[in-house]
Each structure stands twice: as structure tokens, then as C-alpha cells.
Amino acid sequence: MNDVFILGAGFSKSIHNVMPTMNELSTEVLSDLEKLNLPVPPALYDLGNNIELWMTYLSQRQPWLKNYNNDHNLSVAGHIRQLIKKSIDDRTSKAAESDTPGWLKNLIKSLHNQRATLITLNYDTLIERAARELQITDDIQRILAQQMYPPYFSNVASRSGVGLWGEDTIMTFSYLKLHGSVNWYYSGRSEFYGETIFFADVPPLGTDNSSREKSLSMLSKDKEALIIPPVHEKTTYFNNETIRGLWQDAGDALAKASRVFVIGYSLPISDLGMQLFLINNQPNQRTPVYVVDIDPEVAQRYEEWLPKLNINKDFAHEQNPVAEFAEHYPSLDL
Numbered sequence: 001m002n003d004v005f006i007l008g009a010g011f012s013k014s015i016h017n018v019m020p021t022m023n024e025l026s027t028e029v030l031s032d033l034e035k036l037n038l039p040v041p042p043a044l045y046d047l048g049n050n051i052e053l054w055m056t057y058l059s060q061r062q063p064w065l066k067n068y069n070n071d072h073n074l075s076v077a078g079h080i081r082q083l084i085k086k087s088i089d090d091r092t093s094k095a096a097e098s099d100t101p102g103w104l105k106n107l108i109k110s111l112h113n114q115r116a117t118l119i120t121l122n123y124d125t126l127i128e129r130a131a132r133e134l135q136i137t138d139d140i141q142r143i144l145a146q147q148m149y150p151p152y153f154s155n156v157a158s159r160s161g162v163g164l165w166g167e168d169t170i171m172t173f174s175y176l177k178l179h180g181s182v183n184w185y186y187s188g189r190s191e192f193y194g195e196t197i198f199f200a201d202v203p204p205l206g207t208d209n210s211s212r213e214k215s216l217s218m219l220s221k222d223k224e225a226l227i228i229p230p231v232h233e234k235t236t237y238f239n240n241e242t243i244r245g246l247w248q249d250a251g252d253a254l255a256k257a258s259r260v261f262v263i264g265y266s267l268p269i270s271d272l273g274m275q276l277f278l279i280n281n282q283p284n285q286r287t288p289v290y291v292v293d294i295d296p297e298v299a300q301r302y303e304e305w306l307p308k309l310n311i312n313k314d315f316a317h318e319q320n321p322v323a324e325f326a327e328h329y330p331s332l333d334l
Contacts, residue, residue: 004257004283005111007120007127010264010293014322015104015126016095020087022268026051029083033076041073052270055080055229077229078188085182085225088123092182096205100130103326108134110330111173112143117253118175121265121274123182123227125202127175133204145183145201148175150249152242156185156198156223176250178228178274185223190236197226197242251281258283261329263292263322267301275305282309290332291316292325 012019020028026049033040047053058077061070108131111118118127131143146155147170177184185198228237237243254260260283267275283289285308291299292315299316302309315325 001114002253002256002258003111003114003116004253004260005116005118006254006260006262006265007118007122008263008265009122010266011120011322012122012124012126012264014264014320015101015130016098018091018094019124019126020091022051023049025084025087026054028087029080032083032086033079036079038076038079039072041069041076050270051080051084052229052268056270059229074190081227081229082224084123084227084229088182092124092126092129095126096129100133100205101323103323104130105134107326107329108143108173110326114173115171116173117250117257118148118173119250119254120175120177121179121271122177123180125181125183126205128183128202129205131172132202133206142204143170143172145199147172149199150174150176150246152245153184153199154196156200159198174249174253176246176253178247178250180226180228182225182227184226186226186240187222188224191239193239193241195240195242197240198223247277251277254278254281255283257287259332260287260289261292261325262289262302263325266293266295266298267305278306282306286310288312290314290325292321294318294321 009019009021009025013021029051030040030044030049041058043057044054047057055077058073058080062073065073108127110116112131120127128145128148131148134142146153181199183200183202185200186192186195189195228243238247267278269275287310289302289306289309290312291302293299294317296313296316296318299311299313303311315321315328
């Protein structure tokens, strides 16, 4: 059984309401950007409350602008990436103060048992932190990030010179974060072909993070978080073979899936890259695709964009669809 999950912002929102939707993230980031006293390009206001459109505009050199205007836009885009990280980190810390929802614990155990593949557009580390908290079996008490992430990522702790082979290697679910993560690090250069992408492990939910952050800041002080902005054009990021490998692994998993579960990802029209990814990596037409979302119209959108697929709408409704799905997932028809 090859179960593949596609997780969007709505999934994190269902774990804790403090986690932002794209609209909420846009509002917060713009407010923080204005507080930096940087000249905000007027086009951002004209583009509406949509951080995807902002980053698309800012990250590309517009032919009608002077060079210094384009340089300023690129600088603003860099600030926005860091503000995105700050917002996600702050909100994740608030979410971590609460108990892990029971449905999430049960879902992660099921994901482990199924050796499922998780594909996400989210930057947060709620899944990793929840997995660290759980006792999966009698002899396995936690799942580490290095066991979820692809093997071609490197643990940032390796930069300290300390060996990392003390933890048992276990087979568990795969976690592919296509837009990067707040705990992934790179140089921050506009061109980073051939660079090693580092990750930092995370503490369990409900754990004080201060000592870890202090240690991490020493190991990654010459790096910045790998936040791949939700722009239409990601060519610069895709020049890195590790990022390409991440997307290729996701495409292979989706194409071979026995079942697909799309949770909290609304397939916005602005995310052309993800739309093309889904179209070009569609599984067999008989493969059921469960759309789990509080907005029933999202399931209809998938039917329109992917008319060949077998879309299931059982969990596309307004009343706690994610928790309901997590309860029923172990018993769904194989």
C-alpha cells in the first residue's frame, strides 16, 4: 500500500488555530515589513493581500523598472522570507504550548505503520515535533527528523564534528517539504547549485526550545532558513540538485500512489507550479484521491483541474473534517 498525503496550510491550522492561513500570513508579514521602515514597493498594495503575488513580483527583475528599483525589490523579498520564518516560528512555539491533539497522535502512528509519504507546502515543524513526542512502539519512543527527511539532507549538528550515529535507524514515513522549512538551512545566495542543504532536528511538542536555539544559532550563524517562496517562478531554487531531488521523489511517490489524501491544500490558482506538478504526476485513474477540507468547493476544484482522477468528497465539509478523517483513516477501504 503506497499512501501519499499532500498537506497544506489547512492541515497545520487544524492542529492549532494559531497557525496562519496564507491570507493571515500575508497580513502579518506586511505589517512587520512596514515596521522595518523600508520603502514598501507600491505594487504590493495594488496586488492585494496575497504574499504569493508579492514574492512573484519582487523576486523577478521587471523590465520596466530601473536596476536600483529591481535591486530594492530583491532586498524586500529577502526581508519577507525572514519575516515568514519569524511568523511561523512564533506561531509554532505558541501551538507547542498546547497538548498534542489526540487525532494527530493517532494519525502519526498510522503514517508510521503505513510507511506513508507526506508531501507538504508548509514551512512549520509541527509534524516533526509531534513525532518526537510519541511512543510509536514499545521499543521506539521517538521519530527523528533525520528518519523522516530524504537521506541527501545533512544534519546541521554534523558541523560541530560530533558523530551522529548513536540513534537507531528506523523505517518510518517520508516527509518531503517542497517549499523548504524553518529548520532547513543554506547560504542564502541567489545561486546555490551544489550546496549542501542542512536540517536541524526539533524538540518534542511542549518542550522548552531555548537551549536548542542557542546551540543551533552557533552551528548555523553563516546560514539562513531555506524558505522557498510560493512564487510562480522557482527556477533559481530548482537549480539546486537537492531541491530537484526532493520534487522528483515527490513526483515518483505520487505517480505510484495506491491512495492519495489531500488535506488542507486548496490548490490556489496562483500556485501554478503545484498545479503542473499534480497534472504531470497523476497516479492511476483508479487511485482514490480523498480531498479533506473545510471548504467543499475545494473538492470541486480538484475535479476540474484533474478530471481523470477518482476524487472522493467524503471529508470535504465544514465540521472538523481533518479530525474526522484521522479517526477513519486506519479503517478506510484498502
